[in-house]
Amino acid sequence: MIRRPEQDEFAALDAHIRGLRVDATRTLADQINVQDRLERVLHSFRDPGTPARPEDIPQGEGNQ
Amino acid sequence: VLEPDGFAEFFKQDYPSLVLFVMYLGASRADAEDAAQQAMLEACQKWKEIRTPSPWVRKVAIRAYLKAARTVKRTFPLMEAQADRPVMDPDLAIFHEEQQQVMTLIRQLPEEQRKVTALYYDNVGTDEIARLLGKPEATVRSLLRHARNRIREVMQSNDNHTATGR
Numbered sequence: 001m002i003r004r005p006e007q008d009e010f011a012a013l014d015a016h017i018r019g020l021r022v023d024a025t026r027t028l029a030d031q032i033n034v035q036d037r038l039e040r041v042l043h044s045f046r047d048p049g050t051p052a053r054p055e056d057i058p059q060g061e062g063n064q
Numbered sequence: 065v066l067e068p069d070g071f072a073e074f075f076k077q078d079y080p081s082l083v084l085f086v087m088y089l090g091a092s093r094a095d096a097e098d099a100a101q102q103a104m105l106e107a108c109q110k111w112k113e114i115r116t117p118s119p120w121v122r123k124v125a126i127r128a129y130l131k132a133a134r135t136v137k138r139t140f141p142l143m144e145a146q147a148d149r150p151v152m153d154p155d156l157a158i159f160h161e162e163q164q165q166v167m168t169l170i171r172q173l174p175e176e177q178r179k180v181t182a183l184y185y186d187n188v189g190t191d192e193i194a195r196l197l198g199k200p201e202a203t204v205r206s207l208l209r210h211a212r213n214r215i216r217e218v219m220q221s222n223d224n225h226t227a228t229g230r
Contacts, residue, residue, distance in 0.1 A: 010212045017166055017185050017215070021084070024163045028087075029080035031158055037101055038075045042067050045108045 068111035075104055078118055081186065085122055086129050088182035090171045093155040099129040119188050123196045126179060165222070169215050177211040180204055 079100060086096035103124035107117055114120045153171075156164045170181050183193045190208065194201040 010209075010216070013212055013216050013219075014185075018187070020163050020166055021185050024159050024167070025081045025084050027158055027163075028084050032080055032083060032097070034076055034079050037079060037097065037104075038072060041075065041101060041105045041108055042072075044105050045067060 067108060071108050071111050074107075074117055078121065079104065082121055082125060085182055085186050086125050087155070088167060088170050088185070089126065089129055089178055091129050091133070092153065095129065095132060099125045099132065102128040116192075119183075119192050119196055122183060122186065122188065165219070166215070169218055170211075173211050173214065177207045177214075180207045181211040181215075184208055 082100040082103065083093070083096045086099045087093060091099060100121075103121040106124050107114060107121050111117075153168075156167055159167065170178060170185075173181060179197065180193055183196070184190070188196070190201055190204045193199075194204045197204070
Protein backbone atom coordinates (compact mmCIF):
# COMPACT_ATOMS: atom_id res chain seq x y z
CA MET A 1 0.00 0.00 0.00
CA ILE A 2 1.31 3.45 -0.94
CA ARG A 3 1.43 5.82 2.02
CA ARG A 4 0.51 9.44 1.39
CA PRO A 5 2.85 12.12 2.81
CA GLU A 6 0.15 13.39 5.18
CA GLN A 7 -0.22 9.90 6.68
CA ASP A 8 3.35 10.15 7.94
CA GLU A 9 3.06 13.82 8.82
CA PHE A 10 0.07 13.21 11.07
CA ALA A 11 0.81 9.62 12.12
CA ALA A 12 1.66 10.47 15.74
CA LEU A 13 -1.35 12.77 16.12
CA ASP A 14 -3.69 10.22 14.54
CA ALA A 15 -2.47 7.40 16.78
CA HIS A 16 -2.81 9.59 19.86
CA ILE A 17 -6.33 10.79 19.07
CA ARG A 18 -7.51 7.31 18.09
CA GLY A 19 -6.18 5.98 21.40
CA LEU A 20 -8.06 8.68 23.29
CA ARG A 21 -11.19 7.85 21.34
CA VAL A 22 -11.01 4.14 22.19
CA ASP A 23 -10.74 5.01 25.89
CA ALA A 24 -13.61 7.51 25.60
CA THR A 25 -15.81 4.87 23.93
CA ARG A 26 -15.18 2.50 26.84
CA THR A 27 -15.99 5.25 29.34
CA LEU A 28 -19.22 6.11 27.54
CA ALA A 29 -20.21 2.43 27.12
CA ASP A 30 -20.11 2.08 30.92
CA GLN A 31 -22.55 4.99 31.26
CA ILE A 32 -25.12 4.02 28.61
CA ASN A 33 -27.94 1.53 29.02
CA VAL A 34 -27.35 -0.14 25.66
CA GLN A 35 -29.92 -2.88 26.27
CA ASP A 36 -32.65 -0.31 26.96
CA ARG A 37 -31.83 1.59 23.76
CA LEU A 38 -31.82 -1.66 21.77
CA GLU A 39 -35.24 -2.57 23.13
CA ARG A 40 -36.61 0.85 22.15
CA VAL A 41 -35.35 0.38 18.59
CA LEU A 42 -36.76 -3.15 18.34
CA HIS A 43 -40.08 -1.92 19.78
CA SER A 44 -40.33 0.73 17.05
CA PHE A 45 -39.26 -1.79 14.40
CA ARG A 46 -41.89 -4.36 15.39
CA ASP A 47 -44.70 -1.84 15.90
CA PRO A 48 -44.17 1.11 13.54
CA GLY A 49 -46.22 4.12 14.58
CA THR A 50 -46.33 3.17 18.23
CA PRO A 51 -44.37 5.18 20.82
CA ALA A 52 -40.66 4.43 20.51
CA ARG A 53 -40.10 4.57 24.24
CA PRO A 54 -41.88 2.38 26.79
CA GLU A 55 -42.32 5.41 29.10
CA ASP A 56 -44.30 7.17 26.35
CA ILE A 57 -47.00 4.50 26.48
CA PRO A 58 -49.92 5.72 28.68
CA GLN A 59 -50.21 3.85 31.97
CA GLY A 60 -52.68 0.96 31.91
CA GLU A 61 -52.46 0.49 28.13
CA GLY A 62 -50.35 -2.62 28.53
CA ASN A 63 -53.03 -4.33 30.60
CA GLN A 64 -55.77 -4.09 27.98
CA VAL B 65 -41.90 -9.55 13.49
CA LEU B 66 -38.42 -10.74 14.36
CA GLU B 67 -35.46 -8.41 14.15
CA PRO B 68 -33.01 -9.11 11.32
CA ASP B 69 -30.22 -11.60 11.94
CA GLY B 70 -27.12 -9.98 13.34
CA PHE B 71 -28.71 -6.60 14.04
CA ALA B 72 -28.81 -6.87 17.85
CA GLU B 73 -25.13 -7.88 17.95
CA PHE B 74 -24.20 -4.96 15.70
CA PHE B 75 -26.23 -2.58 17.88
CA LYS B 76 -24.59 -3.71 21.12
CA GLN B 77 -21.12 -3.45 19.62
CA ASP B 78 -21.49 -0.16 17.74
CA TYR B 79 -24.04 1.96 19.64
CA PRO B 80 -21.68 3.55 22.25
CA SER B 81 -19.16 4.40 19.53
CA LEU B 82 -21.95 5.87 17.38
CA VAL B 83 -23.15 8.04 20.29
CA LEU B 84 -19.60 9.28 20.83
CA PHE B 85 -19.33 10.02 17.10
CA VAL B 86 -22.41 12.28 17.27
CA MET B 87 -21.03 13.96 20.41
CA TYR B 88 -17.86 14.73 18.40
CA LEU B 89 -20.12 16.56 15.95
CA GLY B 90 -21.25 18.80 18.82
CA ALA B 91 -24.33 17.07 20.23
CA SER B 92 -25.20 16.81 23.90
CA ARG B 93 -25.20 13.24 25.15
CA ALA B 94 -29.01 13.07 25.14
CA ASP B 95 -29.23 14.41 21.57
CA ALA B 96 -26.44 12.07 20.49
CA GLU B 97 -28.26 9.07 21.97
CA ASP B 98 -31.46 10.07 20.18
CA ALA B 99 -29.72 10.59 16.80
CA ALA B 100 -27.89 7.28 17.21
CA GLN B 101 -31.16 5.53 18.09
CA GLN B 102 -32.87 7.00 15.00
CA ALA B 103 -29.97 5.86 12.79
CA MET B 104 -30.09 2.37 14.30
CA LEU B 105 -33.84 2.12 13.73
CA GLU B 106 -33.38 2.99 10.05
CA ALA B 107 -30.58 0.44 9.85
CA CYS B 108 -32.84 -2.20 11.38
CA GLN B 109 -35.54 -1.42 8.80
CA LYS B 110 -33.10 -1.64 5.87
CA TRP B 111 -30.73 -4.21 7.33
CA LYS B 112 -30.75 -6.58 4.34
CA GLU B 113 -29.82 -3.76 1.93
CA ILE B 114 -26.87 -2.46 3.96
CA ARG B 115 -23.45 -3.82 3.15
CA THR B 116 -21.33 -1.73 5.55
CA PRO B 117 -23.56 -0.90 8.54
CA SER B 118 -21.06 1.06 10.63
CA PRO B 119 -20.41 3.87 8.08
CA TRP B 120 -24.07 3.72 7.01
CA VAL B 121 -25.44 4.50 10.48
CA ARG B 122 -22.94 7.33 10.83
CA LYS B 123 -24.23 8.97 7.69
CA VAL B 124 -27.83 8.69 8.93
CA ALA B 125 -26.84 9.89 12.42
CA ILE B 126 -25.20 13.02 10.93
CA ARG B 127 -28.44 13.78 9.09
CA ALA B 128 -30.61 13.12 12.16
CA TYR B 129 -28.44 15.23 14.44
CA LEU B 130 -28.07 18.19 12.07
CA LYS B 131 -31.81 18.18 11.34
CA ALA B 132 -32.61 18.26 15.07
CA ALA B 133 -29.92 20.89 15.76
CA ARG B 134 -31.22 23.17 13.00
CA THR B 135 -34.78 22.81 14.23
CA VAL B 136 -33.73 23.87 17.72
CA LYS B 137 -31.57 26.67 16.30
CA ARG B 138 -34.60 28.27 14.66
CA THR B 139 -36.21 28.71 18.07
CA PHE B 140 -33.25 29.01 20.42
CA PRO B 141 -30.15 30.29 18.60
CA LEU B 142 -27.21 28.17 19.68
CA MET B 143 -24.06 29.93 20.72
CA GLU B 144 -21.41 29.23 18.11
CA ALA B 145 -18.24 27.86 19.63
CA GLN B 146 -15.23 30.09 19.12
CA ALA B 147 -11.59 29.12 19.31
CA ASP B 148 -10.79 31.81 21.87
CA ARG B 149 -13.85 31.03 23.98
CA PRO B 150 -14.08 27.29 24.56
CA VAL B 151 -17.55 26.06 25.41
CA MET B 152 -17.20 23.28 27.96
CA ASP B 153 -20.08 20.88 27.85
CA PRO B 154 -20.95 19.30 31.22
CA ASP B 155 -21.69 16.06 29.31
CA LEU B 156 -17.94 15.79 28.69
CA ALA B 157 -17.17 15.65 32.41
CA ILE B 158 -17.15 11.82 32.35
CA PHE B 159 -14.07 11.91 30.11
CA HIS B 160 -10.58 12.70 31.30
CA GLU B 161 -9.04 16.08 30.62
CA GLU B 162 -7.19 15.29 27.39
CA GLN B 163 -10.23 13.54 25.89
CA GLN B 164 -12.32 16.60 26.74
CA GLN B 165 -9.73 18.85 25.14
CA VAL B 166 -9.65 16.90 21.86
CA MET B 167 -13.45 16.62 21.69
CA THR B 168 -13.82 20.35 22.30
CA LEU B 169 -11.27 21.12 19.58
CA ILE B 170 -13.08 18.92 17.06
CA ARG B 171 -16.44 20.46 17.98
CA GLN B 172 -15.03 23.93 17.28
CA LEU B 173 -13.99 23.06 13.72
CA PRO B 174 -16.10 24.35 10.80
CA GLU B 175 -18.96 21.93 10.07
CA GLU B 176 -17.47 20.13 7.05
CA GLN B 177 -14.07 19.70 8.74
CA ARG B 178 -15.87 18.47 11.86
CA LYS B 179 -17.82 15.79 9.97
CA VAL B 180 -14.75 14.54 8.14
CA THR B 181 -12.61 14.53 11.29
CA ALA B 182 -15.24 12.76 13.40
CA LEU B 183 -15.58 10.05 10.74
CA TYR B 184 -11.82 9.75 10.26
CA TYR B 185 -11.10 9.23 13.96
CA ASP B 186 -13.93 6.71 14.03
CA ASN B 187 -11.79 4.61 11.67
CA VAL B 188 -13.68 5.42 8.45
CA GLY B 189 -11.21 5.66 5.54
CA THR B 190 -10.97 8.79 3.40
CA ASP B 191 -12.38 6.94 0.36
CA GLU B 192 -15.43 5.85 2.38
CA ILE B 193 -15.83 9.35 3.87
CA ALA B 194 -15.81 10.78 0.34
CA ARG B 195 -18.50 8.32 -0.72
CA LEU B 196 -20.66 8.97 2.37
CA LEU B 197 -20.48 12.75 2.12
CA GLY B 198 -20.60 12.91 -1.69
CA LYS B 199 -17.30 14.77 -1.97
CA PRO B 200 -14.13 14.12 -3.99
CA GLU B 201 -11.55 12.25 -1.89
CA ALA B 202 -9.05 15.09 -2.49
CA THR B 203 -11.50 17.49 -0.81
CA VAL B 204 -11.85 15.13 2.15
CA ARG B 205 -8.07 14.93 2.52
CA SER B 206 -7.79 18.70 2.30
CA LEU B 207 -10.46 19.22 4.98
CA LEU B 208 -8.73 16.65 7.14
CA ARG B 209 -5.34 18.33 6.71
CA HIS B 210 -6.71 21.72 7.79
CA ALA B 211 -8.48 20.16 10.75
CA ARG B 212 -5.45 18.20 11.94
CA ASN B 213 -3.15 21.20 11.55
CA ARG B 214 -5.51 23.18 13.77
CA ILE B 215 -5.79 20.40 16.37
CA ARG B 216 -2.03 19.86 16.48
CA GLU B 217 -1.34 23.58 16.72
CA VAL B 218 -3.63 24.03 19.73
CA MET B 219 -2.42 20.86 21.46
CA GLN B 220 1.23 21.89 21.04
CA SER B 221 0.41 25.38 22.28
CA ASN B 222 -1.29 23.92 25.36
CA ASP B 223 1.70 21.62 25.97
CA ASN B 224 4.06 24.60 25.79
CA HIS B 225 1.94 26.56 28.24
CA THR B 226 1.95 23.58 30.60
CA ALA B 227 5.71 23.17 30.26
CA THR B 228 6.36 26.85 30.99
CA GLY B 229 3.88 26.86 33.83
CA ARG B 230 1.61 29.45 32.22
